[in-house]
Amino acid sequence: MKTQPLRKEKNCLNCGTEVPERYCTHCGQENTVQHETFGHLVGHFVADIFHYDSQFLTTLKALLVKPGFLTREYMAGRRVRYVNPIKLYVFVSFVFFFGVLALNSSHKEENGEDEMAEETLLNTGIGKDTIRLAAGTAGLKKAFENDSSATGRRIEELATSMNNVKSAREFDSLQQALPDSQRLNGVARKLMRRMVEVQHKYGKDTQAVIVEMFQHNLPKLMFILLPLFALFMKWMYDRKKWLYADHAIFAIHLHTFAFIIGLLASILTAIFHKGIFLTICYWSIVIYLVLALRNNYHQSLVKSLFKSIFLLGIYLLSAGIVFLGFLVLIFGIFL
Template identity: 35%
Template structure:
């Protein structure tokens, strides 16, 4: 996009003389104020999403050169690339937007399949009624339906199937108890709470939506923990924690961006969904290994050892934090 620069050499922001395109004092670009609507929109969008050289100088190496951006950052060549934190936030927003849209799409497919099964069940129940009425005498059949209708009225069960339950199990206490200040306080067990949420369609959808909204926060918290694990795994390295953190940001940015591409490919090629996910898993493992090798300059087998140590520790943290988020979400809806 061609920019229009002012012929005057005074900075409109601080008044300093501008020798070139940017103010040497405050850094403001000496752009012409009177631009048409088209240039104004393009400039605003390009500035916000970095649709300039920085964008392509960062995104292309991020996808094709594992560890390159981290080395460039600490070599001092930073002006040519996107800021790691800004890039991570932008890419994570894109990923979780697509992830949510994909989850909603899968939910619609499941609901359609569930509706088809319910319709099939109703059809079979009607067929069963016809068979019973044809096989039994008229009086017996009438008494049978009266018995079913009476049981429905008594139990409130409108299904066509009679379910026998164990009365002892049905009356079992589903609460745990603990003592506070001498009082016995009943608390619903986690399993019972989960069943209640899953049995109600509205509560289930609310639970899924809130859980999905918590995932970006969880990943943002795990980001510095990933860097801390890297610091511990590479304890003999002279790299500072900040260097491990920047590497961690670049790795997660790649995973989110690559995950976004996989989601789009699944939408375009649904018949290859399984192969796409398998290929994505293999590429993700290779990328992390290669980036560790390029960044920390270790031998092949030492890098493999560090990779599996990192994977084990990080997976444990993800499962633990995921469990905490699930429990917290269950008790806040």
């Protein structure tokens, strides 16, 4: 690429320092004529892109095929050749959430909003009945429609009777009209009343509303879960040898890998409509975690396996608690 001609003046236009050759020794700006041609602008743009891609591709290759390697490199001080972990996480998580939302929007048009809402939350590992409970009285009825027990039939009957109630005031009036033995009490009464109020305010499809809010807030929830994951790791490893920041870098790289694999699995699932890709994604993350722990913390494969099982178990439990807290917050906002 033809270089831009140098200025005759030897003062840096950016900081005023004397420039003996092409680049300023103080700020690094090139001392060239400022009226650049369009070709030069395009050339600089392409050069910058390829420079970033070179660093990005090196980082991406190491992240995908060498579990734990990037974390070791970072802690060893070899950082210039790789993208900063936090920048990498922010960029990859943005692409992941944007891509998943785009795929979900496309899938929603094909399969309908209700089915898509339930499938979206099922992919997060949340139980089907829990999802249906969040959908209001219609979802509550569906959750217990196949339950032949006395309790199941009673809940289904209540959900059916409450499904046509239009407001919380109407719900209270109907409850007052019932005999004492048939009235709802305690938590059951409060829960059903909230479901009625939510449906009255947001329409029948409250599940779609919750899913939409869940999707938009999922990046924030991940920022809660990621430091928790690092904290769990701190409990399991020598605190004198490893700092919390070391575990945090490991957690960032692990989550970044999970986002990349998750996006790839989502794209393949959308194309081929096969759930096997998500299954492969989950197992890939488990295997990656075991290998990354072994390679980064230099412990045996057996120890790394058991620690991986513990980490995943407590992480999923924490994710469930965070999600339930999210639902409580959503219902609180609705009210």
